Amino acid sequence: MHTTLNKLRQHKMAYSRLKAIGNYTDDEPISIKDIVKSNGLADAIWCLRAVDGKDREICFYAVQRMREVAELIKSKVSIETLDELERLENQGKTDEFKKLLMFASSMTADEAAIYAIRLLITKKAWANNDWQATWDAEIEAQAKKLIEICED
Numbered sequence: 288m289h290t291t292l293n294k295l296r297q298h299k300m301a302y303s304r305l306k307a308i309g310n311y312t313d314d315e316p317i318s319i320k321d322i323v324k325s326n327g328l329a330d331a332i333w334c335l336r337a338v339d340g341k342d343r344e345i346c347f348y349a350v351q352r353m354r355e356v357a358e359l360i361k362s363k364v365s366i367e368t369l370d371e372l373e374r375l376e377n378q379g380k381t382d383e384f385k386k387l388l389m390f391a392s393s394m395t396a397d398e399a400a401i402y403a404i405r406l407l408i409t410k411k412a413w414a415n416n417d418w419q420a421t422w423d424a425e426i427e428a429q430a431k432k433l434i435e436i437c438e439d
Contacts, residue, residue: 288344288437289316294337304330319437328404328430335397342381344436349388349396350376351432352403359406365391404429 293313295305307326311317319338323331335345350373360366368391375384388399404425412421 288319288335288338288341290319290322290334290337290339291315291317294339295334298337300334300337320434323430323434328426328433329401331430331433332397332400332404335400336395342385343376343379345396346372346376346381346384348433348436349400349403352400352407352429356403356406356410359410 291314292305292308292311295308304326307330308317308322309325319331319334322334335341335348338345350369353369354373357366357369360369368387372384372387372391375381375387385396388394388396392399394402408422408425411425412418415421
């Protein structure tokens with residue numbers, strides 16, 4: 288999975304974050320895996336909005352992250368919405384997926400994935416009573432999951 292500096296600029300990525308990515312020409316492909324290494328997980332997930340032609344994989348990634356925290360969701364409507372999002376993703380209906388996600392949560396797929404990861408880390412940190420170790424371990428695990436879906 289790749290993007291470019293021009294696509295990231297179109298999505299209004301901050302200059303300091305663009306600079307951290309490294310020396311690429313405007314339209315040179317930049318792998319999401321490289322962005323994980325240079326900028327970290329959160330920026331790499333944010334950059335998914337600037338990837339073309341991989342909507343299904345990105346929706347799949349978002350659903351998987353949300354499923355990891357499904358037990359924290361108490362609302363029946365929210366669970367039913369997650370079930371419907373998963374059904375749409377499984378059927379490859381990415382346009383409908385994105386519309387429902389935006390309607391239900393006012394979030395894009397990348398924002399929903401970040402939110403779910405933060406919930407998961409918080410849940411695990413409370414259980415382990417060690418925030419920094421939990422944060423570090425979970426960010427590393429989540430980065431590996433993102434890199435897996437980005438393999439071309």
